Amino acid sequence: MNSNDILQSLPSYSPYIPWLLGGAWIGDRLVTLARSIPEQVLRQAEAPIIEWQGPGGGLTQPVPPGRRLWVPSLNAALWVYAAHTAGGEAIWGALLWACLASSLLLLALTDWDTTMLPDRVVLPLGLAGLGASYAGLTQQSLIGSAASSAVMLGLLGGIGWVYKSIKGESGMGGGDLKLLAALAAWWGVLGVLYVVAGAGIVTVVWYVVWRQFKNFSPEAEWPFGPAIVVAALVWAL
Template sequence: MNITLIFTNAPYAVFIVVGLLGLIVGSFLNVVIYRLPIMMKREWRVQCIQLLTDEAGNNSNHFWNTRFLKKLGASKRQLRKIFRATSLKPSVPLHNNPFNLSRPRSHCPHCGHQITVLENIPIASFIWQRGKCTACHQAISIRYPLIEALSAILAIIIAWHFGFGWQLAFALVLTWALLAASIIDFNHQLLPDNITLPLLWLGLLCNSFGLYTSLEESLIGAIVGYLVLWSVYWLFKLATGKEGMGYGDFKLLAMLGAWLGWQAVPMILFISSLAGAVVGISLILLRGHDKNVPIPFGPYLASAGWISLLWGETLTAFF
């Protein structure tokens, strides 16, 4: 039986399959959203300790000089404390227990109860457990089922727009990557290279077959996407002495440019800037948000990119 023929003649079957897949992927995205920032911070900590240790070895008589302290942005007392703690056993790794996307097994953050297969069914387990851990009865964050549901809803919208085919398959990958990156940036103000860079190359690969745009427009889109925000960053920094955004934003827009082509970059910037300005001004006026506290720009870029993926040509023609 030809599965392509089934999905072509029965579009609702695509929606069902994609929706279920979205729930499963949403459950995995919860793991990525929680663990990837921790993995990154652990790696940075190891690198910082290694930097301190190497600097101490290379400058044993001048390790605590003023220039080095200013470079690290820490007080002499703090650095001495760190160096004593890390130089006692330099051969022992910082973390003996593995921590990645697969290990350790998912568990309750309150009591450590390992989550079973039946307790890990997207949305259904949350409802069955009434939003509480079966062991300690502490509340489970509503974030988990919401992300699973959002993953499924976005997947169904993508299926409705593209229909069954390669465009659907890769658009789903992009959608789920944007969802994970947005929430990580919202929570931690981080846009992981582990997400943006592989997806940038995947976008170029897809468009080498002309899936969403031509390879030439894809290459130009990646370059333009990066350079536009890079230029804005340096103009703002030269004018104010402050950093207006992070390098992750450059890479995210470059990634979107690689998927959608350079013509989509102005529309993405317009939508994301408008949405960011409206939300930022509203937070300042209505909730007293400190204007000096940065607001992550990644979620707005990702949302604008996703909108452009589906309706970019229509919006461009309208404007």
Template sequence: MNISNVFHLLSAHWPWGLSGALAGIWLVPLARTIPQYVLHSARAPREEWLGPGGGLEQPVPRARRIWLPAVNAMLWVYIASTTGNPAFWNTLTTAAVSSLLVLLALIDWDTTLLPDWIVLPLGIAGLVGSYAGFTPHNLPAGAASAVVVMGLLGGLSRVFKRIRGESGIGGGDIKLLAGLATWWGVVSILHVVLLASVMTVVWYLLWLRFKGMNRQAEWPFGPAIVIAALAWCL
């Protein structure tokens, strides 16, 4: 896509771009407020939940306040330019899901948390969307997709834990993938898992090589899942 096409999309769908930018501005504080609330409710020490983003003790990077609204705006514009009829509701639904995924990626990057009270409603919304015709499949297929993904990845995680003594994938990641399966089905999610796995390995090695990481920090899988899901399914 060249520059002229980008300007054409922005001019043709500027209300969605503006709305996406405003939503992106709100995502910045939400990515800190939500995990703070979750950890406070669980009486968990904030300093122990540390991802590559530095945890909740570090200030929000200034660059995030710029690139996040811009990325969210471009997501909404792209979705508006590709969504079929009924255009408004399909666009609004897909755009909202995309922004929620971006929010989860930020939270996971900073804290390695994927809060249930965002992930679970995302899956419920996928079932509602399946019933309303916003997804490629019907409600029974959407529910079955979530069950298959949950069972398959949960089973593999248990086997891996018995062999290696640690889980190969976190419970929050499995719930997120099961929730995404209600929107896009089993086959798409398996492609997402494969793409995210490769991306995570490459990302991790590059990050260690050029940025380094706190020894107490853990590497999250959620951001790669989100990027792979948006790239594959949108």
């Protein structure tokens, strides 16, 4: 492709420039929010910050410099993809799905650093799914969306209770359960079951590779949320 071809193709890409810039700016804000939100939650609960430590090192460690680059880039790409797949006449639907992707990315960062999935992010995500279903932006009705969340909450909660009764420890945290119930409001029970299956594979591979090549503190817990987010984004795409 020569320079003339590039110049002629620029007008076709111009509608995506606001999405690219907006996604990059929001992505940069996500890096900050991933630290400030859990810190606020823990301070309000008067909980020790040092004890909430994931593979990312917790809130006492500085933000990795590379995060300021790859998070805005990834978020911008997700926003452009949302705009491209939705088409020009469905701008509000595209914006809603872009915000869904950003919320998931925020939760992944937070969980990776602190093993926490804050209710103040997860619950609005579920409410947005109900609103999207009411507006006809998902493949479920509002009643179907609410029922899917309830079924997922009961199903995984029951499995978790049985697992804890047998093993004496929780197999899935409450934040993970709430996140999957919130996603059920968007994609239904079947969609979330695919997400759970994919997340299980992702987290096992991720854990093995991370332990092989990275130092992992014995005090740190391994979060399931980032794997859920990866599987959810793949499912959405």
